Amino acid sequence: MSALAEHPTAAAVLDAIPCYPVPPHGRSPAIDALRAARAGRGLVVGADGVILVLRRPWLALDVPITEPLAASLPYGDTGGPRADLRCGLIPVDLLGCVLERFAGALPNESAAFILWNEDSGLFTLAWPIIEEATPSRLVYRPPSIAPGWHLVCDIHSHGDGPAFFSSTDDADDAHATKIALVFGRLGNPDGTMMVSRLCADGLFLPLPRSPFSGGSDDQ
Numbered sequence: 001m002s003a004l005a006e007h008p009t010a011a012a013v014l015d016a017i018p019c020y021p022v023p024p025h026g027r028s029p030a031i032d033a034l035r036a037a038r039a040g041r042g043l044v045v046g047a048d049g050v051i052l053v054l055r056r057p058w059l060a061l062d063v064p065i066t067e068p069l070a071a072s073l074p075y076g077d078t079g080g081p082r083a084d085l086r087c088g089l090i091p092v093d094l095l096g097c098v099l100e101r102f103a104g105a106l107p108n109e110s111a112a113f114i115l116w117n118e119d120s121g122l123f124t125l126a127w128p129i130i131e132e133a134t135p136s137r138l139v140y141r142p143p144s145i146a147p148g149w150h151l152v153c154d155i156h157s158h159g160d161g162p163a164f165f166s167s168t169d170d171a172d173d174a175h176a177t178k179i180a181l182v183f184g185r186l187g188n189p190d191g192t193m194m195v196s197r198l199c200a201d202g203l204f205l206p207l208p209r210s211p212f213s214g215g216s217d218d219q
């Protein structure tokens, strides 16, 4: 087979994010290996469109990034979307601790991180070093993450203000793979407001379900 790229650097880049067509029948060992990888990403091209396959120790994500292909191609189907927490659901108690801390920081904004250890399977909370906090602005240094630990969930509050993803949040989240949550109206008697998304390779995706255990849709 001919090489995909002449230049070794270009070949290495393509190798890091491979692109595989789905065979019309049977399985593809290359696609199976990509899906089973501890970490990695690539594109899978099927007659039903192109999907991004992204793997992290804590996440298995298959997400369509095109419509079904208009051309008639003898390819099989990609198998459709998938977003599974390989780490399992996050204990809801941790979220309770975060919300307590956010309430204590009012009227200022605050932030917290949920980490997961791939060896022990344990979750833990990490707090950033806050450099400046006001009701509308938060400047912090994220915690350093030890080997074996992974950032699963990035949470911040907008204090009493509404919860939404700001343009600053979009810029911060563009290069990360994580669950992002924003809480707002924390002091509001009518109830707290929350927005969520899964950030992956510059995509912002809706969460198919709550990532926390003990919720009403817990299984």
Ligand SMILES: [Zn+2]
Binding pocket: 156, 157, 158, 164, 165, 166, 169, 182
């Ligand atoms: Zn924000």
